[in-house]
Amino acid sequence: MPDRPPVPITCAGLTRIHDNGVATLDPLDLTFAPGRTTALIGPSGCGKSTLLRLIAGLDRPSAGEVLIGGLPPARQAARGAIAMAFQDPSLLPWLTLRRNIALARKLARRPADPRLVDELIGLVGLEGFQETRPAALSGGMRQRAAIARALATRPQVLLLDEPFGAVDELTRRQLARDLPPLWHPLGTTTLLVTHSVDEAVLLSDRIVVLSPRPARVVADLAVPLLHPRLPQVADTAAFRRIAAQALAALAQGVADSPALAAQ
Numbered sequence: 001m002p003d004r005p006p007v008p009i010t011c012a013g014l015t016r017i018h019d020n021g022v023a024t025l026d027p028l029d030l031t032f033a034p035g036r037t038t039a040l041i042g043p044s045g046c047g048k049s050t051l052l053r054l055i056a057g058l059d060r061p062s063a064g065e066v067l068i069g070g071l072p073p074a075r076q077a078a079r080g081a082i083a084m085a086f087q088d089p090s091l092l093p094w095l096t097l098r099r100n101i102a103l104a105r106k107l108a109r110r111p112a113d114p115r116l117v118d119e120l121i122g123l124v125g126l127e128g129f130q131e132t133r134p135a136a137l138s139g140g141m142r143q144r145a146a147i148a149r150a151l152a153t154r155p156q157v158l159l160l161d162e163p164f165g166a167v168d169e170l171t172r173r174q175l176a177r178d179l180p181p182l183w184h185p186l187g188t189t190t191l192l193v194t195h196s197v198d199e200a201v202l203l204s205d206r207i208v209v210l211s212p213r214p215a216r217v218v219a220d221l222a223v224p225l226l227h228p229r230l231p232q233v234a235d236t237a238a239f240r241r242i243a244a245q246a247l248a249a250l251a252q253g254v255a256d257s258p259a260l261a262a263q
């Protein structure tokens with residue numbers, strides 16, 4: 001059962017213009033419903049990571065605002081409500097895997113829970129590596145450790161930026177099957193950035209397709225497939241139809257992009 005209530009995320013008129021003048025968001029108006037999982041897909045460089053960083057409170061918008069359960073991201077981050085697993089997991093090199101994950105709970109002001117920590121390590125397939133330091137883990141293992149670390153805080157908001165990028169295909173499928181049941185019962189509002197359309201359909205309740213930079217919403221697709229989803233769902237007509245719609249929207253966004261059309 002959730003011990004903290006599910007929260008919505010609202011982005012209103014959100015723009016980020018970097019110091020070099022690069023504008024990443026068009027501005028964006030998006031609301032993410034409490035407890036739902038949304039996949040964000042879009043061409044490389046369109047602004048997906050920028051959007052996630054703004055929602056995480058790691059960056060500030062040039063205009064507009066993000067509210068999480070009515071509060072600014074920095075306030076929610078300070079109370080340990082937000083957890084992230086990014087492409088390049090920043091595990092502390094001097095701590096073992098178990099201690100890295102336990103520390104995340106401490107930083108999120110959650111009581112120690114060694115059983116949960118070990119359970120998560122097992123679920124991401126790192127059983128036996130509890131006392132190993134990050135340097136002795138492969139890139140894919142470190143990514144899985146980062147996912148366990150994010151889930152260990154029992155967050156209200158979970159931000160996943162290409163979390164399976166360095167993970168092999170079979171392990172990816174296993175994680176896609178095993179991980180969502182960990183955050184669904186908590187009512188975690190989850191955003192997943194991925195380059196894989198199939199991963200987006202498999203893991204999410206909704207897919208937001210973004211255009212090339214500056215990102216605007218090209219399509220907003222519901223994924224009305226029942227949970228839990230076994231990998232075989234990818235062979236169903238409903239799954240393939242949604243994947244085809246997402247792919248077509250991606251292509252349309254690129255075709256309609258003024259920047260690319262001018263090249």
Ligand SMILES: Nc1ncnc2c1ncn2[C@@H]1O[C@H](COP(=O)(O)OP(=O)(O)OP(=O)(O)O)[C@@H](O)[C@H]1O
Nearest residue numbers: 018019020022024043044045046047048049050051
């Ligand atoms: N700190 C920064 N300073 C200047 N430009 C930046 C900065 N961060 C990002 N950008 C630019 O903003 C744009 C969007 O970057 P972002 O990382 O958000 O894209 P993305 O959609 O996540 O890309 P990818 O799918 O390749 O990871 C890119 O053109 C990038 O060069």
